Amino acid sequence: LGSIFDKxxxxxxxxxxxxxxxxxxxIYSVIxxxxxxxxxxxxxxxxxxxxxxxVNDIVNKLEVIGHVTGLKSKWFKxxxxxxxxxxxxxxxxxxxxxxxxxxxxGNANKDLVIILGGGGHKPQDAHAFQEIPKLKNENYLLRKIxxxxxxxxxxxxxxxxxxxxxxxxxxxxxxxxxxxxxxxxL
Amino acid sequence: xxxxxxxxxxFVNQIKQTQDPLIAARNKKKLILAAMISDALxxxxxxxxxxxxxxxxxASEVTRWTxxxxxxxxxxxxxxxxxxxxxxxxxxxxxxxxLQAKTNVHYTTTLPLDTAKIGTEVKISDGLKQSAKHYIANxxxxxxxxxxxxxxxxxx
Numbered sequence: 001l002g003s004i005f006d007k008x009x010x011x012x013x014x015x016x017x018x019x020x021x022x023x024x025x026x027i028y029s030v031i032x033x034x035x036x037x038x039x040x041x042x043x044x045x046x047x048x049x050x051x052x053x054x055v056n057d058i059v060n061k062l063e064v065i066g067h068v069t070g071l072k073s074k075w076f077k078x079x080x081x082x083x084x085x086x087x088x089x090x091x092x093x094x095x096x097x098x099x100x101x102x103x104x105x106g107n108a109n110k111d112l113v114i115i116l117g118g119g120g121h122k123p124q125d126a127h128a129f130q131e132i133p134k135l136k137n138e139n140y141l142l143r144k145i146x147x148x149x150x151x152x153x154x155x156x157x158x159x160x161x162x163x164x165x166x167x168x169x170x171x172x173x174x175x176x177x178x179x180x181x182x183x184x185x186l
Numbered sequence: 187x188x189x190x191x192x193x194x195x196x197f198v199n200q201i202k203q204t205q206d207p208l209i210a211a212r213n214k215k216k217l218i219l220a221a222m223i224s225d226a227l228x229x230x231x232x233x234x235x236x237x238x239x240x241x242x243x244x245a246s247e248v249t250r251w252t253x254x255x256x257x258x259x260x261x262x263x264x265x266x267x268x269x270x271x272x273x274x275x276x277x278x279x280x281x282x283x284x285l286q287a288k289t290n291v292h293y294t295t296t297l298p299l300d301t302a303k304i305g306t307e308v309k310i311s312d313g314l315k316q317s318a319k320h321y322i323a324n325x326x327x328x329x330x331x332x333x334x335x336x337x338x339x340x341x342x
Binding site: 014015016017019028029031038040044045048055057060061072073074075164165167182183 | 197201249253
């Protein structure tokens with residue numbers, strides 16, 4: 001997480017999550033720099049020992065969201081970032097011990113994609129996420145990523161539709177560019 | 187074109203391997219039930235209170251149903267089906283069709299069964315029972331093997 005406070009510019013790569021991305025909604029996460037794990041992987045790894053049931057709940061919920069039902073309003077909390085940036089969090093039920101931040105993109109009719117970030121434990125006695133450094137860092141990292149993605153989308157460089165996310169084709173694009181990963185500068 | 191690579195998480199795999207599959211399936215079905223109720227309410231443009239009134243329960247209970255953790259009784263599911271006009275339970279006809287599909291193996295051939303050669307496909311159809319003396323052609327060990335399903339074989 002130190003990356004958001006680094007002065008040096010790093011690449012972020014958006015990757016599609018094989019296990020949960022599906023026909024109902026495309027689900028992605030983010031790899032920062034040279035890492036080989038996504039922010040979602042890190043969230044799972046950090047919590048699977050202490051919050052086994054909660055992690056199970058979130059993993060299963062994401063599978064259902066991606067493949068069967070799409071995102072349902074009762075399963076997440078919206079407005080967790082800057083105004084209109086789509087930063088939300090998913091929580092486990094029934095205890096709501098964990099928060100997994102994500103960015104939600106959609107149109108008036110439906111949610112199109114979600115991009116999972118990291119998250120962590122929110123103790124019951126904490127009033128605001130800002131009181132918990134881990135959650136605060138994860139939240140602000142995702143806000144920063146949301147800003148980058150919105151900028152790319154608004155400029156027409158990034159396309160987000162029912163087929164998921166991709167960069168707009170350019171005229172000078174050659175066939176060699178076909179499999180380039182989707183990256184941005186953080 | 188730049189597009190996201192597909193990423194497989196080693197942690198998701200690890201989590202799924204250690205999950206109790208029955209509990210995982212149960213929890214997923216609860217989520218799907220919750221989504222069915224939410225979608226039906228949305229389609230009818232009903233507030234949760236409307237359904238609550240019709241079922242004589244508190245609105246907070248309907249909210250709980252849409253969260254995906256509620257352990258429904260058959261009684262309440264039946265009432266929800268009736269009031270919302272949706273099918274939560276499969277019909278008995280659907281159930282029978284699926285059950286039939288699990289026990290039937292479908293093959294087709296134009297050859298009489300007992301002259302079918304290895305690799306020939308044989309049609310199994312409903313309504314005509316034949317004993318296991320009939321054989322189905324396949325390529326296992328280069329030998330025609332007995333066909334031992336509880337169903338029967340008819341050559342079309």
